[in-house]
Amino acid sequence: MTVSPSIPTFPGRILEVTLPAGPGGSPVVVGGQNALPLLPEGDHPHAPAVGMEIRTGPEELPPALAEVIGPFSGNPAALAQKCVSGWGARFLFLSLSGCNPDAGGQGVQDGAAIVREVLAATATPVIVGGCGDEDVDGRLFPAVAEAATRPVFLSYAEEKNYRLVAGAALAYGHGVVSWSPIDINIAKQINLLLADLGFPGERVLIDPLTGGLGYGLEYTYSIVERVRLAGLSGDAMLARPILCHLGDAWKAREASDASEPGWGDSALRGRRWEEATGLACLAAGADLLVCRHPENVKRLSEAAWR
Amino acid sequence: MADPPGGVRFLPEGVLVPLSAGESLLSHALRGGIPLLAPCGGESRCGKCRVVVRGETRGGDDPGILSPGEIAAGVRLACRCIPLGGGVVCVTILPETRPARLAAYIDGKDMGADGPFLPLVRCTAAGNPLGVALDLGTSTLAGALVDLSDGAVLSRAFADNPQMACGEDLISRIVFAEETPGGGEILRSRLLAGVEEVAGRLIDASPVRGEIADVVAAGNTVISHVLYGVSPSSIRRPPYRPVLSEYPAAEGKTLGIGGPMAKARWRIFPSLGGFVGGDVxxxxxxxxxxxxxxxxxxxxxxxxxxxxxxxxxxxxxxxxxxxxAFEGGEVGCGMRAYPGAVESVRIDRRTAVTEYTVIGGGRPCGLCGSGILDLLAELFRTGIVDRAGRFTPTGRAGRRDTERGEAFVVVTAEESATGRDVVFCEADLKSxxxxxxxxxxxxxxxxxxxxxxxxxxxxxxxxxxxxxxxxxxxxxxxxxxxxxxxxxxxxxxxxxxxxxxxxxxxxxxxxxxxxxxxxxxxxxxxxxxxxxxxxxxxxxxxxxxxxxxxxxxxxxxxx
Structure with a gap:
């Protein structure tokens, strides 16, 4: 008697999304799968991609990051080149944190100029993040959308600002990252709102908000998994690639606190904290990971084997 | 326009309800969600469900309610008139047949009315035995006077719950009872005053005089406790259990009730839990x-x-x-279903101009529950409001800024009874x-x-x-x-x-x-x-x- 193994199949397929690159660069394509991650069955046309974050604002770097990206502080374009050619980042997440009134106070036009610089310095795909101040972001996104010399993704659109962000993206041909606070229903709602505006689904990524290890990662894990299962089960609004931003891992005390020698080498600890967070996101179904430590680009890319 | 065969089209709504053989127009209207006045519950007694019928029907004879002129003009009672197959019967609902929304508080359907007439009190020595049924709501007290010799409803009445002054919702009333000196007693005396007010209106409106021998009251748990003279405090605190779930029958006097219901035997419907009461x-x-x-x-x-x-x-x-929100609370322009309340709204997709109907037909001063529901649905349907319940920025027709933020103008100041715009703002939408x-x-x-x-x-x-x-x-x-x-x-x-x-x-x-x-x-x-x-x-x-x-x-x- 032969027993045929039961292979779970899903009716849905994740929408393929392309993060466009500049001339000579290689675009990042994610999505297209009809199965859960890291499993042998189904099609997985594109492996998850790992990118790096560049922050424009001043910040106190954790020890693990200070030694590697500290030297590039205040020079986003140089860091961008290093991320791509030196460390193998497949895309860049440019956080315009310097435009936040509480952090340095760069103007909106300064932010737009940095976007132009970074786009000129590298041909790799870029996602541009806001500064987190609702008021400033309201002016920043339109300025960035206009200034960007090639298509980028704007991060992020939520219920309060989606018209503005999506409007700017539509006008200049960019994509958007739809954000929700670890809630599958809000994730679907923001995507429905974008669809109502006529925003093309193949230019939308889902950011479910990633909590760092020990600081909400398990919530994120279950939401990423549920979003993916809903998408594969036929919910078109959730059948979209998921972006996990690992920045929160560095906010953990365990990842940055050098005053606890009993916890081991703080530099290694920080890197490992981000790596563990990223691995969990990959297992849950993330398609794009944004990390900060160069070595994690390599490690997570290796783990993202299909 | 060719209608599909076998149906009843209700005008002015234009809703087509498929024909169900042998059922009255009233049943068709109920099935189609068409509001139609029928206080007697479709028993051909009240003569209120008048409609103008065009098409093949039977049951045109009436129990002496309609005049020959009306019958000649096509007026029929919806509860008697039965549409026949093979075509569409057009039914125009006359304006007076639209439920005067006041009836909203006092009319109810009893789907289980098939039992024999078996009152608790058969007869007392003095006069006609009467019974009072009470619905003690958070905001409205409603009642019906029943002749206990044959079960007929003699009159219906309602009054605002005077407890409104002690807080709009139950929790704030419990807080009032706890924190105001003598608050519990104030809450109770206000309720009793309201109940006596309803009883007075019932007796005034009744064609039959008699003695009230029996009272059945249905109220939420908090009101039932207050009526029974028991503190409702425990309902507010974990584990949110009421003191009583059943209220043994008592004479009105012992509950502190004066007036015509003092000698009656009071029965109060039992409660299910702290927040699901005898009214349910x-x-x-x-x-x-x-x-x-x-x-x-x-x-x-x-x-x-x-x-x-x-x-x-x-x-x-x-x-x-x-x-x-659907009782008119928490919404800036909300009001109860009284005359002057907008009860239905349509919005022109192009111009954002509203069309509405008002209870009583006069100038509007606010929106009642059905109007609020309609308004939100229309705002959403016309794209003025997005799925998240926010105004969309495209084309600000029909909107203006108010002290409560951006708002949609439902009724302009020139048309309203108050001389001010009736507006609906984003906070109202969210609520x-x-x-x-x-x-x-x-x-x-x-x-x-x-x-x-x-x-x-x-x-x-x-x-x-x-x-x-x-x-x-x-x-x-x-x-x-x-x-x-x-x-x-x-x-x-x-x-x-x-x-x-x-x-x-x-x-x-x-x-x-x-x-x-x-x-x-x-x-x-x-x-x-x-x-x-x-x-x-x-x-x-x-x-x-x-x-x-x-x-x-x-x-x-x-x-």
């Missing part, structure tokens, strides 16, 4: 869902928004804490969306609690004055209820009062009510782990699961 038990009794084998859902769209799911073998009840989300999520939680799919629900009873007049299409457009096919909805009106009348008329129905209370499980939503997620899912227009709503509305459009 009485409503269930009127709905008759406890006699059916098929599973039904019962909504009481009031201040609390109670939901009950079940059939004759089991029932489960909860309170959704929906809030009073209505939260209310509808709580109600919808409560129903979904009931289904989840017993593990039944939505398809297994055969009937949806909607109690509360609002339930009589809500536009089902609007309700489904904004997702007030889970996406059931519209044909399954049965509006009940003031079911609590109908249940109280039934218990007054027939002591077996009273016993039925008692067993309903002990046979219904109280489900506490605040400790239901899935409720918040369902609430979040519903906090959207119409719902995060919009596909199911589209399917339900498509079914509606197809009929």
């Amino acid at each position: 038990v009485a409503g269930l009794l009127a709905s008759g869902m406890h006699r059916n084998e098929e599973v039904s859902l019962f909504f009481d769209v009031g201040t609390n928004g109670e939901v009950v799911l079940g059939n004759r073998d089991w029932r489960i009840a909860c309170s959704s804490s929906a809030g009073p 209505v969306v939260r209310t509808k989300a709580a109600l919808c999520a409560a129903a979904e939680s009931m289904l989840a609690a017993v593990g039944l799919p939505r398809e297994s629900v055969a009937r949806i009873y909607v109690a509360g004055g609002f339930g009589n007049f809500l536009d089902l299409r609007s309700a489904l457009t904004i997702g007030l209820f889970p996406p059931f096919p519209p044909s399954r909805f049965v509006p009940l009106g003031n079911a609590s009062l109908a249940g109280a009348i039934a218990a007054l008329r027939n002591r077996r129905r009273w016993k039925e009510g008692l067993s309903l209370a002990s046979g219904t499980l109280y489900h506490d939503l605040s400790s239901d782990p899935g409720f918040m997620e369902r609430y979040q899912r519903s906090l959207f227009l119409p719902h995060t699961d919009e596909e199911s709503y589209r399917a339900a509305l498509a079914m509606e459009a197809g009929r």
Whole structure:
């Protein structure tokens, strides 16, 4: 008697999304799968991609990051080149944190100029993040959308600002990252709102908000998994690639606190904290990971084997 | 336009209801969700359900209510007139047949009215024995006077609950009782004054004089406690249990009641839990869902928004804490269904100009529940409001800035009774969306609690004055209820009062009510782990699961 193994199949397929690159660069394509991650069955046309974050604002770097990206502080374009050619980042997440009134106070036009610089310095795909101040972001996104010399993704659109962000993206041909606070229903709602505006689904990524290890990662894990299962089960609004931003891992005390020698080498600890967070996101179904430590680009890319 | 064969088209709505052989026009109207006045419940007694009929019908003879001139003009009683097959019967609903929305508070349908007339009190020595049925609501007290010699309803009346001055909702009233010196006594004396006010109006309106021998009251748990002279404080604190769930019958005097009801024997409907009271038990009794084998859902769209799911073998009840948005509370321009309230709204997609109807036909001064429901549905349908309940920036026609933020002008100052614009702002939108989300999520939680799919629900009873007049299409457009096919909805009106009348008329129905209370499980939503997620899912227009709503509305459009 032969027993045929039961292979779970899903009716849905994740929408393929392309993060466009500049001339000579290689675009990042994610999505297209009809199965859960890291499993042998189904099609997985594109492996998850790992990118790096560049922050424009001043910040106190954790020890693990200070030694590697500290030297590039205040020079986003140089860091961008290093991320791509030196460390193998497949895309860049440019956080315009310097435009936040509480952090340095760069103007909106300064932010737009940095976007132009970074786009000129590298041909790799870029996602541009806001500064987190609702008021400033309201002016920043339109300025960035206009200034960007090639298509980028704007991060992020939520219920309060989606018209503005999506409007700017539509006008200049960019994509958007739809954000929700670890809630599958809000994730679907923001995507429905974008669809109502006529925003093309193949230019939308889902950011479910990633909590760092020990600081909400398990919530994120279950939401990423549920979003993916809903998408594969036929919910078109959730059948979209998921972006996990690992920045929160560095906010953990365990990842940055050098005053606890009993916890081991703080530099290694920080890197490992981000790596563990990223691995969990990959297992849950993330398609794009944004990390900060160069070595994690390599490690997570290796783990993202299909 | 060629109509499909076999149907009844109601004008001015233009809704086509498929023909159901042998059923009266009134039944067709109920099935189609067309509001029609029928205070006698379709028993051909009141002569209120007048319509103009064009098409083949029978049952045109009437019990001496219509004049020959009216009959010649095509006027018929909707409860008598039965459409015949082979064509579309056009039914124009006369303006006076539109329920005067005041009736919202006092009219209710009793779906289980089949028992014999068996009053508790047969006869007393002095005069005609009368009974009073009371529905003690958070904001309205309603009553009916019943002749206990034959069971006829002699008069109906209502009054504002004077406790409103002590707080709009139950919790704030408990707080009032606790924190104001003598607050408990104030709460009680105000309630008694209100009840006596209703009794006075009932007697004034009654054609028959007599002695009130029997009173049946249905009220929420807090009001029942206050009426019985027991502190409702425990309802406010964990584990949110009432002191009493049953209220032994007592003479009016011992409850502190003066006036004509002092000598009567008072029966108060038992409570299910802290926030599901005897009003729901009485409503269930009127709905008759406890006699059916098929599973039904019962909504009481009031201040609390109670939901009950079940059939004759089991029932489960909860309170959704929906809030009073559909009672006119929490909404800037909201008001109760009094004359001057906008009861239905349509918005022109192009110009954003509103068309509305007003209770009593005069100048409007605010919006009642059905008007608020319609308005939100129309704002959403015309794209003025997005799915998240926010105004869209495209084309600000019909909107202006107010001290409460951007607002949609429903009625301009020139047309309103108050001389000011009647406006609906974003905070109002959010409040209505939260209310509808709580109600919808409560129903979904009931289904989840017993593990039944939505398809297994055969009937949806909607109690509360609002339930009589809500536009089902609007309700489904904004997702007030889970996406059931519209044909399954049965509006009940003031079911609590109908249940109280039934218990007054027939002591077996009273016993039925008692067993309903002990046979219904109280489900506490605040400790239901899935409720918040369902609430979040519903906090959207119409719902995060919009596909199911589209399917339900498509079914509606197809009929």
